[in-house]
Amino acid sequence: MTPGSEPIAHGGALSEAMARYGGTASEWLDLSTGISPFTLPLPELTLNSWRRLPEQAEVLQVCELAMQHYGGSVMPVAVPGTQAAIQLLPWLTPDARKVAIVSPTFAEYEQSYHRMNISVEPIRTLEAAAGTGADAVVLVNPNNPDGRETPRDDVFGFARAHRRKLVIIDEAFADMRQDLSMAGAAGMEPNLVVLRSFGKFFGLAGLRLGFVFAQPCLAAIVNERIGPWAVSGPALAIATHAFSRIDLVEELRRKIEIANAMTRSALNKACVPIVGETALFFYCEVGDGAAVREALASHKVLVRAFDHSPSRIRIGLAPDELSAVRLRETLRLAGARAS
Template identity: 80%
Template sequence: MTLASDPIAHGGALQQAMARHGGTASEWLDLSTGISPFSLPLPELPLDVWRRLPEQAEVARVCELARRHYGGAVLPVAVPGTQAAIQLLPWLTPNAETVAVVAPTYGEYARSYRRMGMIAEPIRTLEAAASIQAAAVILANPNNPDGRETMRDDIFGFARAHRHRLVIVDEAFADMRQDLTMAGAAGAEPNLIVMRSFGKFFGLGGLRLGFVFAEPRLAAVLQERMGPWAVSGPALAIAAHAFSRIDLVGELRTKIDSANQMTRSALNKAAVPIAGETALFFLCEVGDGAAVAERLASHRILVRAFDHSPSRIRIGLVPDELSAVRLRESLRLAGARPS
């Protein structure tokens, strides 16, 4: 059994893979995360951005740009990555005994609550939370790792019927599916919280930046728990640049669409069934996920296997046609076939 104090395996552990299988970083094809393989071109930043602490006016300006970009109804809270916000979620219901998590999903939601002594009850659907005395319900939309989508009307209906509960929606993978976003309702619906990740779509996971849309009382709790200067000046400057360049955002969307089609084609040609997907990754049936992931690693391709879905692996997007061919042939050699 995984305890609250036990670390959770995540994608992106390239150094560990290199230590086990050898090779240099440039020899590996890291498909273990849901981060875009294409990064936003970075602006030249003035030295002052690095040298001084960010002013509150700068934070407010970037939050306003984020509100427009994500279609929010209220100014979001800027956080140093949505992972940091997940650690703070239990403070929004400090006296709760139980929360519900629509699962299987990203493991850090449950872990953050269990660390605080709360019960994180896994449920299969949002509607199943109606029968549980849970102070909060956490939903990833689209979900990680299977790409399951919950329509806005369903989330609206649940939030309005259960105003005594917090409904927390993680939209880390919603950038290519704006028709799913609830950012425009968070704040207007006082029990609705929406988290957005900056790094995944913009290919800048190392920047550690995210935004949380919530009504003022809950937003104030997050701000208080984070303390001053939680987000760095360079991160704010890069976000301001990104949100102001509609042309670059459009180019990224086009590149991601193309990479998605290349990856899909490689999987189809390797006869690997797709069990779920988002614009940034595919969940695939391969028979024995851990074994296939290990064989792919011997070919220096890094993917994710899951304890909760042992027959499956998650594969991120290839950046180019050469990588697509490499993935296709390596999957064949690894014996990636459903049972």
């Protein structure tokens, strides 16, 4: 295989787990992703949403609502999931020879740049990118999978001090931490690009929708590369509904906060140390992540383990009290089996 062509394992591979351990989807507690277990009531979609190609006016309406929702200062580009935007990022710096990525983090960034034969240098902090000679820098904030946060002032200061570097900020998990968001600065700072994911907070990852905030010349490159009708009519209709209902958004926030507290309590009672977190997942020290993941899977509880951090696992939110109790008790069993 050529560099960057190897498939990357991600969370959410429930069918693979069922093939190995059996059971139906309803029997499994899938906590392997950072996707909210809740969503808002969906609108009734018209037949035209499915039948017609999306109108440009519909796209512009959603982008304007997204700008308001995320606190942007420019109209974003709507993309069919932020993964699609990640695939296009190397085209924003076509002459780049090196990119620095604050790591460990979401592995698709490294894959995307390797695919374009651009050298990747993993770094531990944003500040470390200053001495790398990198043409672009990637920061996931809050980070996946460890929840590490970089204050907004630090990001803003770095972007201003290094105008010749493209600074890409992935804010897929920032919906509950708007104080970290740089969406309002993207477009004003010419070297700043901010990605926002719709599906994680709204619990609609299958919808495939995201937004790219950037200055017009960079946004134009994304638009050109993504092509016409990139976002489906149903996705636009659902996003319009979601962004227009502040009451439903606030209800989602409350549900996530409650689920976060229940999951934290389950981990604490199971004596599992939390070493990192966001509102949508916990990063835990378990000694042998792969063994604990397998032990949990044998009880039909799915979590995520990592090659780069073999002693840790990531656990998503238990959606209700019964699931939290199941997680707690299964972790106790898994810890005994993995020790």
